[in-house]
Amino acid sequence: MYVQNLRGVFAQMVQRCCAMLGVNGERMPKEEEYELMLNFALDFWYNYRIEEIELAVKTNLACKFENQVPFHGYFNIDFISKVLKEYDGYKRKIMLEIQRKKASETPKTFSDTPDYIINEKLYDGLIDYVKTQKAIPQFWDWWRVYDHMNEKGILAHLTIEWKRNLWEQVKSDLAKVKTQTKLEAQSVKEIRDAELIGQDDEIKRECIRRTVYMIIEPYLENQ
16 A cells, blocks of 8 residues: 555544444554554555455445454454455455456357458457447457458558557557556555556557447447
């Protein structure tokens, strides 16, 4: 966790959690307990944003974890550690569901099928998806669809200047995302991850996605 006025922000989070859990009076953490929890957090919970710790407590309170962590009246390191452990499992489950959804939206292909056939099937599948679902999927093999469009001359009207302008626009957009992500980062890991935004490979992928999107967008308007 990496925030300005860390002690103050952490203490406010603890107080909000205690309010949610009904902790007050003598059972509220003492000043030395705040310091102990903060030091423990810096050593062992550094991958979590402060908001995430609070979210984990809320999620546990809402009984969304597979194993709800019982609260015995004291908001302490032991309770938070157990809640974060359950929160990790809950996050993995959510990510798995997202991956399954992604897989369900991505057409199946076979490695022994020639590339040009795979590319054509992906292109036809994308057009069919857009027409039937009246939406553009969040996940698709944009690169292969782009290759098919290129091979069939669908992109022949795009000039070098247009492609250069698109590259610069995407580069500028990702630079803004990078700056904003770094400003909002609350852990060293998030800062490191933000530094990876906007590299050439990502710019190229996004240019391809936007190009494909532009070509298939009229199919939405024709519904």
